[in-house]
Amino acid sequence: MKSTLKGPDPGPVESISITDDLERDLAGVSREELRAMCERLRDDIRRRTLALASAMHELRTPLAILDGYLEILNSGKAGDLNARQQAIVQDMKSNEKRLKSFISEFLTFAALETRAIAANLQVADLNATLYEVCTTWMPRLQKKKIQLHFSPEEALEPFAFDSLKVQHVISNLLHNALKFTPEGGNIWVAIEKIAWERRLRADPTKVEKRRQSVKLPKAARVTVSDSGPGIDPEFHIEIFNDFRKLTTGAKDDGSMGLGLSIARRLVNAHGGKIWVESNPGAGSRFIFILPLPQTASGASSGS
16 A cells, blocks of 8 residues: 655645755855854754643643543543443543543644653663563554564663663554554564664764674664565655654644654654654555664673
8 A cells, every 4th residue: 555644744835946056045154153143943843843832831730730630520420421431431432532642642742842862771671671560551552453572682781871762762663553554554663682883973083893703692683573665765764754754644633743753852862763664555664773882892781
């Protein structure tokens, strides 16, 4: 099934015109002036994001009150409801849940967008951390008759990572997989140790080691695969941008298209990376890597 990407489409003619005008306008601008302009633009975006986040916070109180009244109606404490009234209450509950998810997603994005992200590294068991998240997702998966297969890495010892951030990442990936996997499908979550040499941008004089044989495992790789419709290769990078949503026939869940963008930021905070491998009709594999802390001798502490 063909994937389509939702997002603003400026159109080719306007884009070329804007680019040409911008080049002419910036022709005589110095580097210092450009830097100052960029800083002002960042500050403006930050202020707007904080203003929206404040508005989102204000919505939480009336939503909590609404939720309380719906629970009273649903429990029958305010009187018995007929079948039609029960259906209306359930529909209101469903839409209220979507709105709460919408608010929570944007507040997370706002927090990551307006301040530096720092991973709170604490020694923990990655297998147990992901298993806990998978367990919490089981009821939602069972409603859709989806089988979840979890494959831990028995040889992976506890190491330092931010368990809350990693749980957030895996939850976003499972939410994505659940949305696009058809009823009766399958989702796989697997962990493995790999030998990974990250390119050192800070010191370009160091010898590139990618072509050399690396025997020691230096990272933990987590893969979330599904039996969904797959994603066109042309969208593999764009789906990790802010406010980008794919539609492949799945029901719109009311999200803002920030789940993968948030996951990317949280993985990057660990010094890792995240990407997708997929083709139409072949399902999707979302993969992220967390580097294992290295000892003084160069061996990974998780090996």
